[in-house]
Amino acid sequence: MDAVLLGRAKRIAAVWALGAIGLSGAAWACLALGLHFAAAAFVFLVAVICLALLDGLRSSLAFVAAAALCLLYFFIPPYRSFAAAAKEDMAALAAFVLASGLIVALVHRLRSLTDAHREQARMLAQAEAAYLAEAQRLSGAGSFGWNLDKNEFVWSDECARIFEAKQGPRPGIDFIAGRIHPDDAGAFQALVTKTRAERAPFEFETRLLLPGDKVKHVHVVARPLPDAPAQFVGALMDVTDRKAAADALRRSEYRYRNLFQAMAASFWELDFSGVGKIVGKVRAAGVKDLVAHFAAHPDLVREMMRETRVLDVNDETVSLFFGGDRGKVTGSVEPFWPEASNHVYAASVVAAITRKPSYAAECRLKTLDGREIDALFTACFAPETVAAGKLLIGVIDVTERVRAQAALERVRAEFAHAARVSMLGELTASIAHEVNQPLAAIAANAAAGQRWLDRPEPDLVEVRAVIDRIIADGARAGAIIARVRAMATQKPPEHGPLEINVAIGEALSFLRHELQTHGVEAVAELAPELPRVRADRTQIHQVVVNLVVNAMQAMAAAPAPRRIRVSSVRAGDGVEIAVEDSGPGISAAHKARLFESFFTTKPGGMGMGLPICRSIVEAHGGRIDVQDRPEGGARFRVTLPIAQRDAHT
Template identity: 50%
Template sequence: MARLDRAGASEILDLVHDAIIVRDAAGHIVQWNLAAEQHYGWSRSEAHGQRLCELLGCTAAAPVSDIENLLLSAGLWEGELTRRDRNGREMAVEARWSLRRDRTGVPLHIVETSRDISHRRRTEAEARLTEYRYRNLFQAMAVAFWEIDFSGVGNMLRALFADGVTDVRAHMLADRQFTRTAMTRSRVRDVNDKTLSLFGAATREEIVGGTVARFWPAESEPVFIEAVVASAEKRPHYITETKLLTVTGAEIDVLFTVSWSPESRKEGVILLGVIDIGDRKRAEEAMHGLQADLARAARISILGEFTASIAHEVNQPLAAIATNGEAGLRWLDRPEPDIEEVRSLSARIVADARRAAEIIGRVRAMAEQRPPQRTLLDVNALIEETLLFLRHDLKSHAIAVSAVLATDLPPIAGDRTQIQQILVNLAVNAIQAMADLPVERRRLSVHSVKAAGRSVAVTIEDEGNGFAAGAEARLFDSFFTTKPSGMGMGLRICRSIAEAHGGTIEARARSGGAGAAFTLTLPGASWDEAVAAPGEVDDHTKV
């Protein structure tokens, strides 16, 4: 009957997930359940009779002998041990030893329950290492890092969705108070040392525990909105350039990044990275200023080359004004003045005066140093005006012009003077390239077509001597020129203007090796640009 009881007890112990080991007072194993077999790799028959610490090895923070003495005095011990299984794999074990005595107090058995915690310990060690690395990077990198508790904003978004709002961006753009409230619910959990220096804080307490609202100027609110939208759309990160405020309220230019990991998203925590790009922005502004100065110098240089053309253009309306004025005086000197004829002549004088003013205004616009002004432009109108502006020079060089302009072109958004500068520069280069050709070969071709998407492409071709093979790769480099007296800046400026407008300019040798072709490609105006400037397509009266 006792044997049946022991068998029944063994079956019950085999149902327990923890390893249960019973050993006698001498340390020999007398009970070894199924979980012990699975944990340590030794079968019950192999383990019975073995001394436990000899079979598995036992090391702990304290000597095992001290642990056994403590067990004899207290009757109970709990802690961690390091053991090896049958294959020699080292494992961390969480164990509980309990001493059983007989009625006279003599030790009978030591009952152990234990479980393998190796995986948990490895996970904890990896987590500590990850945290250590993260903290080192967090503090050591030359990037201002912010840990933000975003859970309050998450609650606001869930409330919006519950109310049926589907377009978070539109809602926040329309309700700026909602946006500012979201900022006040974005609380700063931690920042690194770089944040303190970049944002002018003496201590962490000036930033940590507060909200991000004080650091966001009104003009940068759309960036905060996009970060919220990125979170709602579960994007892994969002990066852009913006302006933020320091502790003292000064504006700084920064590269702003926000990222979420799956774990941090569950906790409602986001990581912000802020990089100071003020020096870069100032350098870019200085470079753009230099480019603007060079572009202005190039425009004035072109005007200088075409002094005769300008004089010719202005002389025509001035001569017409003089002629019409003299005719008007003669009609007034007649015995019976013809008032209607004088009125007609006066209207012509006014028209010619306006015509002369427009010519002078166009020349001044090319020479003036002013910031770019983006308007909607008709590319074909710019081409026609450019050819009209160069009419005298084209005629004096006996150059035949062929213009094939598409009729389905979308308007472009850009600075009229700068785009026309590109066209004038390319046409002038073509005129100069054909100066030594026989008259019958001097042909200039201009084409405008609709390119990929809503882009517009303008190609200017000449039949001059072209350029050497492989030179097209260097034509747009600063100070590279194929002209004996050239500065090598004209095409470089043209490319800078094209790129500033989101376009490109490319050169190629014409088929047959005679002449060169330059293609300017510019994006068509977007829907937003068209809506922002309705009716502003530049279609100036032709001179």
Template identity: 50%
Template structure:
């Protein structure tokens, strides 16, 4: 029998980077190169003469050994994956290729095997498949719309714009929306999940594939334009609230997210996610309506408590009108009518009528049910106007009012009527707290101030009993009240009004060495430049 390998072959095989060994037909190893020793961890002195299957404890991944050996004898060649145990006790997956060696008469004399380690590659492939499986499940199962977009056709269009001298793409897109539309018509939907079909389509997934232009209303196309700009700038994503359109033409508000990973951008792919905000928008609208209704109920309740003050405010000018009218008649009924006195009486009647009209207008504005109407306000003016509502109530309860209003306050942005509601509520609460406690000294201070040029603060300080221990954190809770006939909605509504205007309201006992409570709220101050532009007076130099 001829030797399984010649010296010349052995020299060549030693130069191979792959593991090469030769076994005879009984399976005993007759040649073992250095790469084999490195891969399997057995030196040639151990491997030579050993039985290959015993030494390497070989496992065929897909086929039985006898079937593989039969194929080798029939075909003269076999290739496949083998699991083998190394000298260090570690199993490695090997891609092996067997070639049958024959003598001059054609009889099999041995098997030449070359192989290389594919353990790491297989593990990577396994992780990749598992990752792809998880991604596919997430892609399909998430209760959000996910799309994969192919924008490879957009690249040449962008290069054409840059070559034409367009340096500011965002400004160019704003000035030329038709360019954005052209880009969108070149961007194709190549994959989307089932939720996307339910949200945008009519049940047919293939119907939704194609260009994305039809899903974007005119008002939203600049969102796509910003995605293009941000992806070119190397930013990781773009997240915005926008509007999109279904195949049926229905528009809805959504949270739009586009992901620009380097790997996907290199492939010309963008992944986008879309979350329908329609129900959230409807819930937010319903909440706004409910808050408006609650604020209206609270204002009507305040007006009920102020009914005596309102009656007093209206009766005063009406009494004056009657008095001046009677005086005018007397001057006219004289043998020689005094027309100058009659004229003076008529002027007074007109003034008192206007005063009555002002009171009624103020009451009507407080009683109206309407959504918030924010505008620039001079807080001191709102304070002074609000205190007119409480004048009679303060005098009835023997409360001495002091105002300490800072000059040249910057304006704030809020609803005038709602701010009046807050101030009246806070002043009334303080007056009633002092009256209910039979405080011997009933002093109320309303103070405004500017904090760090960024916030305007209003404080209401009383000389009443203060806040009882344990109640500090409860007074702003809905339906919590210390009044026998209270609803517990006044302070919670005040807080919602202040917070909606971007401010903060706090209630605590006074910390200036005097007894009583202190309630204060702050609102963001508008920049002075904005105030001047809106007609507010210049600050003193």
């Protein structure tokens, strides 16, 4: 505060000293030149105006007063005296004071106005500079000017910040060249040379290598000023972050492309916008149940397929569907859908328009050369791609798997067949006995018939009865042979409605003699009026025979009476067959492994009987298990599902 006052006092002292010198000088000059009052007044007026430019109004008015006193002392008679003069001289002096006062006041008014304007302009300039600097900082873009003729380079603070330079507004072109990444230095020099020669606008991107091995990417645009072709102005922007984001995006895109291309699954990018239009029309026509509508209009489904255009496919698709020829990748997906798979395509369309996230189904697809494959078809309905009318489809070729399954099924059937044949071998004696019974009856009947005929009066009534019995016995023998043949031949299982009680009876007839031989009594307790099960007759024979033979063998060492109970009963949605024996039962340790292949407790046993039973029962959609009977012995239980047509009886 004191310093300010002191400064102001010094300034006032200097102004006043200057005023004193100026006025004294004016007075001296006027006296020396012998000027009279009017001329001297003019000189003083000029001096006062000049002094008024130096300082405030008060000093100026003081100088006006001082000038008036000088005029009164030196130039108004009586000279060298302040004594009163003539009236007209006093009027002239008053006019001088008034005029100079007015002029001084005007000068000050003018000066204060000018000062305000200047202050305003200065503040505005400051604000603009601050605003520009802030804008540059925010945008990460700096501005620069480059004079080619003078090789002068000026830049904004933001440029300096980007370059991490402390050089101020004139860094020099060599400094800039030094910050360019060595790998980009050649290109930078070429640009400088070219611009100097051609003076053409340029735009380029380069890397900077900053202290601490920090790398930045900058984007530069510049052009010459219209009226000064050697003066370039430009903008310089730090694009490191944008570049990193773009790189990340590119890498992600690259990864996606890699996945799309390199996966061992077939991928399709499809344009189904045309399908949307068709579905829109169908809905506009008032169709509510699209699934039924598509099922009833296969032509419409084919049309939608033709409107599903192939945009892109991966290499796996090219080799799987296009015979390895990428040149053929075009057109619609229609050629790849056999008629039999229409419903899968239709279901995928319905899934897409009901905004399901995805759809998958196993179906047959066709390759371009007409081969049909088993495929796992998956469609992904990502909202952003669906909105753009695009669809990503994945197809996995499961032909091999389906073929392997079929082969497994065949092997299983062959194995069951082999087991049946082996079983027939073991039961040969029993079967021969079973056939021998009706044969013996036929022979006896035929002989009787002969004798009735040989009588003096042939008894034709007896002959007729005998022939009827022969026919019945022949049929019985034929039925046994047919069952044996069914057991022996290998044919694919036929799952049809089957009367389980009849099948159980037939199976037991194979074993009657065998059971007798082993001193085992078999009791069948079959529930009447059971619904039919869906099963293959021969395989059910095989299961029952197997379980009964097992039970018989389990009781080989048990004391009499040895009894097997075979029963059937309705159980929920199925029919339950049980084979119970009075043998020693099955130990807990064996129970768990009983249905495993090659597990056997019998000397000379193969350990295949029960595993085959299980595989047959499971192929029928049924279950097999084993329990202990409370009274001792084992209880094997087979449950088979009821045939559809009999399900409600």
